[in-house]
Amino acid sequence: MHPKGLIYLKGKSANVGEARIALPVSTRLIYHLIRSTGAGIIAFVVIVFLFSFYPIVSQEVSYSLNKKIGKGIITDTVKVDLAEADRVIAVQKEADSYGINSYFSVAVPKINAYSNIIANVDTNNRDEYTKSLQNGVAHAKGTYFPGQGQDIFLFAHSTDSPVNIARYNAVFYLLRKLEKGDKILIYFADRKYLYEVEEKRLTDANDTSWITSTSGTERLLLMTCDPPGTTWRRLIVIAKPVFSS
Structure with missing residues (x-):
């Protein structure tokens, strides 16, 4: 300053x-x-x-x-x-x-087979699977579910007479009519999974390897007795996944 x-x-x-x-x-x-x-x-x-x-x-x-x-x-x-x-x-x-739910069910339009599926049925427990088969198709405990990338094993009654279809709830009565390329729908957890038949196999009644084996890829396996109404053999339909929505 x-x-x-x-x-x-x-x-x-x-x-x-x-x-x-x-x-x-x-x-x-x-x-x-x-x-x-x-x-x-x-x-x-x-x-x-x-x-x-x-x-x-x-x-x-x-x-x-x-x-x-x-x-x-x-x-x-x-x-x-x-x-x-x-x-x-x-x-x-x-x-x-189709008269089924979207929680867990199967639809095979070609043979008019529609049924809800009982999940996780023990194939070694006769009382359990017998009771389940009276209500429809059973899902084998220990196998997988749609979308999980492994085998899904379903089984149901067959019968030798159309008269007994309702009595035995023989959903897979006409399973033998399926051919390669036929479509099978599985509804699971509010999703739809489409499968396409690849082949059919006849196996011994005591052959349980289909339940315990894994292919490393997702497959849908449908099994029933053959001929219908007998327990001589098992018919297995094998289908591959096509898409889901």
């Missing part, structure tokens, strides 16, 4: 010069003190303002950003949920049109 300037004499004069005017030391000290104090007060006010209003400002900014981002997420989620709901309803309606 050094005020300075030019001092001129009135009129003409050769004596012209510059004079330095300085405030007293005490005045300068007071000036610097006031200036420093003022800057400190301003800084303090700014800091207090930031601490006081930062949470509010932060919440407002976060809300605005989340609203924009969240709106897109919610919209996409709703679209996905609606599409999934439509798919489930379509599968349920289709299964219902």
Whole structure:
């Protein structure tokens, strides 16, 4: 702080010069003190303002950003949920049109065979599987379910007379009529799985290897007695997966 300037004499004069005017030391000290104090007060006010209003400002900014981002997420989620709901309803309606559920059931349109499936039936427990077969098709315990990439083993009664079909619930009475390329539908957990027949095999009645063996790929195995109404042999239809929906 050094005020300075030019001092001129009135009129003409050769004596012209510059004079330095300085405030007293005490005045300068007071000036610097006031200036420093003022800057400190301003800084303090700014800091207090930031601490006081930062949470509010932060919440407002976060809300605005989340609203924009969240709106897109919610919209996409709703679209996905609606599409999934439509798919489930379509599968349920289709299964219902065959008189079966979409929880676990089988449909073979070519031979007019439709039945709900009892899951995880112990093939070593005669009482258990006999009771299950009275109600329809049984799924062998220890084998897999559709979509799991391994063998799915289903079995049911057959009979030697159409009169006894209802009595024995012989869903697979005409299983022997299936040929390569015929389609089999499995409904499981509100999804539809389509399989295509690849081959048929006749095996000994005591051959249980089909239940315990694995192929490393997904296959649908349908088994029943052959000839119908006897226990001489077992007929096994093997089908491969085509698609699911």
